[in-house]
Amino acid sequence: MKSTLEFDELRAPFIYRDDEALEKPFKMEQFWRLVAYMGRYPRLVTGSLIATVGGIAVSLVTPYLLGVAIDSAIARGHMNILVMYASALVTLYMVNFAATHYRIRFTNWLGQSVIRQLREELFSHVQDLSFDFFDKRPAGSVLVRIMNDVNSLQDLFTNGVINSVTNMFTLAGIVIIMLSLNWKLALVTMIVVPFMFILSTRLRVMIRRAWQTVRVRLSRINAHLNESIQGVRVTEAYVRQEANQEFFKYMNGDYLNEFRKAVGLSAIFGPIVDLTGAVGTVLLLWYGIHLLSVGEVTVGLLVAFANYLGNFWTPISQLGQVYNQLLVAMASSERIFQYLDTRPSVVDRGQAQALPAIHGLVRFEDVSFEYERGKLALRGVSFVVEAGQTVALVGHTGAGKSTVINLLARFYEPTSGRILIDGADIGAAKLQSLRSQVGIVLQDTFIFSGTIIDNIRYGKPGASDEEVMEAARAVYADEFITRLEDGYHTQVRERGSRLSMGQRQLLSFARAILADPRILILDEATASIDTHTEQLIQKGLKALLVNRTSFVVAHRLSTIRDADQILVFHDGEIVERGDHAALMQRRGRYRQLVQAQYRFMA
Amino acid sequence: MTVFGRLRGYYQPYLGYLWISLTTLGLATALGLIYPYVLKLIIDRVVLGHAYGNLWLYLAIILAAALAKGGCNFAQQYLGQVFGINAAYHLRNDLYRKLNTQSFSYYDNVHTGDLMSRLTADLDAFRQFLAFGFNNIVSFLLLTVFGLGLMFSMNVKLTLAVIGLMPVLAYVAVRFDSKLWPAYKSVRQKLGHLNTSVQENIMGVRTVKSFAREDHEVRRFGERNNEYFSSNIRTANLWKNYFPYMELIGNLEVAVVLLVGGYFVITHQMPLGDLVAFLSILWYIIQPMSQLGYLLNTWTQSQAAGERLLEILEAPRAVDNASQAHNGQLQGHVVFRNVSLVHEGNPVLHNISFEVTPGRTVALLGLTGAGKSSIVNLIPRFYDATSGQVLVDGVDVRDWDLQALRRQVAVVFQESFLFSTTIFANIAYGHPDASMEDVQRAARLAHAAEFIDQLPQGYQTLVGERGLGLSGGQKQRIALARAILADPRILILDDATSAVDMETEYEIGHALQDVMRGRATFVIAHRISSLKRADQILVIDDGRIVQRGTHDQLLKKDGLYRVIFDMQFKDHDSFADGMAASAAELDHAGA
Incomplete structure (x- = not known):
């Protein structure tokens, strides 16, 4: 775990960390x-x-x-x-x-x-x-x-x-x-065998390590090439070519040197093995012919022995290989x-029950949570949401909004307190039965490689094409989809897909409405998108929230204002709750937040 | 010219290594034939002729030959590899240089994956041929010629008997290798697919879990895993179906020598020593024969690989430096004169004309795909206009020195890209020797300083592919700091704060006003709130400027600007009403 080059760590033009240990003892x-x-x-x-x-x-x-x-x-x-x-x-x-x-x-x-x-x-x-x-x-x-x-x-x-x-x-x-x-000839011939063993283990270990170093250097080069290509526009815009070329030359030269070292070691290996074999053969011939002259052995036996001597090498060499493989495998x-x-x-507990069809009454009872020991992200939060209501969660980053939705989906277990859906503790429910009835729209929409239609269908595997398109229409996503060259069958993927942030969000709405969950969790994205798409998103959002219990980590004023209940979070606690009109009258934190937002719009 | 001819410059300086390598190869091959010959002498003269006194001499010759051969083999292998790796070193440097100076339009049409496979697999195929392809071919010829020569010199009839099976072996070997290449390619491909699908799964794991689709993912993985398994088994089947035959043919040759040669010995047409020598030479010929397919393939593969490398090296640059480039301090006076742009056959910009003086801010507004980015991309010459002129300080950008121009124009792209290094080095990307104070100041102005200071390692924090995952808004602010540090005369913000929340965006806008005093700024944004203060707003639709003016001027006119404004503000207006009303109520209640 060392940085690539001898640069000051802070100013290193690029840093590529290597993988962990390449070998371990047996x-x-x-x-x-x-x-x-x-x-x-x-x-x-x-x-x-x-x-x-x-x-x-x-x-x-x-x-x-x-x-x-x-x-x-x-x-x-x-x-x-x-x-x-x-x-x-x-x-x-x-x-x-x-x-x-x-x-x-x-x-x-x-x-x-x-x-x-x-x-x-x-x-x-x-x-x-x-x-x-x-x-x-x-x-x-x-x-x-x-x-x-x-x-x-x-x-x-x-x-x-x-x-x-x-x-x-x-x-x-x-x-x-x-x-x-012939035991005498056998002993003389086998003098070289221990030496073969040493070669096949010791020298091989050195050679393998040398090549591993080469591979590590090469993977750094490849990592750098890869990101150079991906970031080439930045490099050209900031005229960094010369400095990068210097860096690359250094890196490439480093690789060249390591490669030469490894090749040198490898090239020694074969000749030394051959030489060992030759010494063995000479010993065999010298002593064998001596025995032959006194009539103790025959020519055929000598030929056989020469062959056996050759046969020693393969198993010894392979054992040396296995020895190396084992160190790497460890x-x-x-x-x-x-x-x-x-x-x-988070696992199903011993007697986990499948959650029956959900109505949508959600209750947090004195829920606390810490991501890290001793750092409370949520402190004794309690609230009730009636079935079909929309709740807006409001507050600064790190106030606890995301924690609430993470706990509701049981991505984490509360440190203390209970979360109930229709009166049943979700901690005792089967995960699959919970998550399949709770829909989640994340801030970043993940696009799986495949067609648009398959991406929407991710929300409901068995849905027909017609259902998928119906869902897309319901959240106003079909307008942009039908304009793509292959419509619903256009191929998309996570990286380099041509979908804009807004289009991705519409897609995730379609995914969610197709799944038709009783409880919807929605983390509104903050990205600014072009006005037309923004209009579609607002309309799509309204359609999505109808008739289900919804938790929205909200940024849009329109979303917040239309919510049945607003929970204002600060430092892991709910500091205010109520609807928009009521909270505005309180002249509290909510009003401050809204005013702060409003200032930048007008 | 042939592929190797065109790439000659890369390996020519090192040809000396190759010549020595080939010479030592020839020596090693010749020395290798000493052993079977001396063996024959030992059996015929020492054993059968009972001249035991000469044995030490023969044994000394064997040892000396082995030692010399070992030295030659080492030199042959090592120098061949040095030849290959040196050529590859220069080739890699040049490929890198070329890729870093290639124009943006080049990258619109190539895939990273394709370039990477050229820079890795193809470069290596080419290197391998230089390193041992030549040597292998020469060695094949030498072994065959020497081996056959020695055999013929000992016994013509037995040699003829042995040669009979060689063409069969060569045929099987060539056929085997022609099938093996595509099989290995398929293994690599399937591994690539498996890799992509696992990567996608891990990156999207939150979505997977949200929809409780783990089982589906495991099934999908299982399919890919099976495909990889099957491609490996298919390759193993090739080995299984061909290799035993090659081994068998070699073995049968031994039986042939034993039987036919034995007959000759028994009938006194050949001494016993020759028979033993034959058995030992046999492998000199069989081994290269069974590798014939591999040899031929490395040759064709390296040709194809070299061709693909040349495609990169010889690709023309769409944007290149003028012969008499204009250089100097840039003021920031930008004029577009009847500029049109056609990109890959599609008209993107039509007849764009406008002027910006130093110290002024121009905002571009329009729907996605209207052509806003295409306009600003012409200023630092990421693309060149198809017709019309873009002038900076009265000089056509095509006459500016490309580096000088770009050093004084900073762009913050829509998608912020961070390199695998520290936050410091990322901000200082345009000015690697900037001081910590300068970097901190830039970060402060870009509103990145607060979150950077909160990181345990601060500016030393590693970001990028394997580093700390930052949010979209955080990345954008670092990219913005990078631009501020570059101290540009012209600053271009291409939707650069889209992922930053409104409050921060507002504050950044304020901070930039000070920074950009006396310089020209181009802002592309969707929120009217972030561009209303611009000195000039250009409303772009379908590659044309449909409206221009200040915020107040444009609001008074009917048109796209007014439409967009209404869309964005009708909600806020009613909200403002609500706020005013509730405030009034409150006042009323208080009174």
Whole structure:
């Protein structure tokens, strides 16, 4: 967690924070929790193991067979025996063919299934988490967990675990075969094996770290490129090109250096491995031919040993890979499990009842709430709203208006006090039954990528096209929609969608009226929009509020004035309540607020 | 010219690395053939010829060759990569420069995602070819030629027997790779889709929860997740269907050598050493053969990638500096003379003429899409007029030095953009070495200081993509502070305070009056309250100025201004009446 360059933090032209730890030490408990995911696919695990072991068996037997064929058939001139060995070899190769086929199939199914499963579990879990979880984290970091961290486990699940099991057997197999063929030659040949192990773990760790640094640098570059493109208009307007170019050059050069370091390490790896192999071969030939000269071994055996020596490297190399995968997996799985172990703060209680069809009588009884310990956002608020009434919540930012609506929708649980709908405590109701009957229009309308019609339908999944259009007409949204090139079927998305703020609001009204909730919560947006759209919004708003209990965090004077009840909030408390006329007469805080507003209009 | 020819400038300075790399590659390949040959000598002369005294010499040769080969391989790989990464470094710098100076109209037509994929995937495909594409092709040729040569020199008939299966292997390999590329592309695509849908879900999580649509979201995610799964499985199936064949062909070659070669040994047409050497050379040829498809593909892919990079580099700039650019202190006298603008074939502005003198404020009012932004965008040359002239201090903007012009004109855009850095650096974007006092003063004038001071880290707070989430109004005020700090002679506010509440907007308006004394200000706004004090109001409709004058003048006339005014104020008037009435009542009760 360090800033990108050696600039004074305050004046750093751009700051890109890196991801969290890239590797963590091995933890048994966490490892088993990971492996348990594979346990859900016993048939794939078994299949993978059998196929992999099959392939290995063949690769262990063939060098031996080749050696024997040279000794007993070719050296002695027995053509028919040679044909026999050759056909045995071909048979084994066919077995290997099948084994490879099934190994690829089973290991990939296994790895991909586990990844799919884990991601699904993580996503559904995050979906159930409450607002407080999302309040604390930027969307980007949640995305990284679900996408990158899960993906980083892919190799481990596809090949890593299966291979490490089979590789142990392979190594043991080779050692046993070589020892039983000729233990003296075996010991001499295996002198290089420990060295191979060291190479495959130590040097590999260094190489992986070097490449991780490269990737981190590259993702900074990409992050910067991305925002440079998005903010290019600002850059050009403020003539920042030269300074940015300097920054980029520095960043790009930094990447170049790291890349050269990593490439240097990687390029050493192959030659050193080859050299180790050559030393092993020389040892084999030197001592083998010595044994050959005294008649203790044959040429065929030497050929077989040379092959086995070659076969050492693959499992050792793969074990080194798995070792690295595990270190990386420890870091990412720790973060994944941390999410999975987070419990939602708002959940259905043990005996939660589904809320029956709501009439709309809402009562707050001495409700208090704190977002953070010790900081009361709401202090003992009580009020009653009759079914069908419109309540305007008024007050400065942070006075407690939004908290009231957040609690009513049960996005958070009150710290003390109760909230009743038709006399039933919403804390004891099933969340789904509550939220499906309470409509919420947020200040920022979120647009899902898809068509306009699907976006409106988000409020009521089963609605017909006709119903959707009816809803749009009811809140005066159809005027702008029908003017779009594809009308209701125009494709829109959150970023870069061509909808204006006003149009987004109209869309959210249509969404809400389609859902037809008994209780409506509406957070009026403050944005100034062009006058024509503003007129439509005011008319749409009126239509939306008819016949339902409505809570409006209001900014428009017209909305406030038409409300049945106005609650004036200050510092987490209701300081005044009543209708417009009554509150104006009181000459209190409400009147001050209105006058302050009015001053800027006239 | 070919793609590589046009991109030559980027890699030419480093060609030396490539030549050394290719030379060492050739050496390494030749050295690699020493082992099988010496092995043959050992078996034939030492083992069968019982010349044990020479063994140490052969072994020394093997070790020396391995050492030399290792060195050559290192140099080959490392220098190849250095060649590629250096070229990529310069290419990336130039792409960045080009993108930062490209005109606004360029960005109206390109997608960030498309540019990003060129800057990442395409640049890397090109780099990879430079780094090891050349080497791989040369190595393929060398191995095939050397390997076959050595085999032929040992035994022609056995070589012919072995060669028979090679074309089959090459065919399978090429076919495999031609299918693998699209498969991997589909995997990347599906991953992209999955990524977008998860991102969208998290950003819209409040809406999801408001409508209790979690189950729907999980289902939708499940579909995308399945698609990604399936594309991965499809790729695995390709491996499953092709790779075993390639492996099998290689293995069968071993059996062929054993059987045919064994026959030759038994019938004394060939020494045993040759047989063993053959078995060891075999892999020299089989391995590159099975990679033939990959080689051909990197070549075609890098061509296509280079082409896409050239499209960025060679794209013309719609707005460029004049040859004899006018430079100097700008006063802020702006004249539009019969200006029309056609954007992508659509007429946007018709015959716009007006004049603003330094120290005056012009307000533009009109419905969305009327052409207000298009007018002000012509002043700092974000676009150039199709006909007519825009003059600043009597000089056509096209004759101004672009940088000098833009440094003295500050624009606050409708959508405020903050970069990933501190609030300080964002405000100081136009003047990176501004003092803390200046930044604070700008923030104060933009009414951003109060909320910044309340942040635990104040001006050091990180904002942008991964930083603290600010409200729309807060972002707008930071963007405004950025413009104020730039100390412009002309200030353009393009609906710049739309997300700021009315009270603050009013106060900002007041503060700006002082700041902009003696300078020209352009204000685009929807609220009449925020533009009524302007010296001149232009009412824009459908790309034309339909009315002009001061607030009082325009109110007296029938027309769009009056219509908009009525819409905005009828509500407030009745409200004011109500207030007056209640006040009167109160007075009455008090009396």
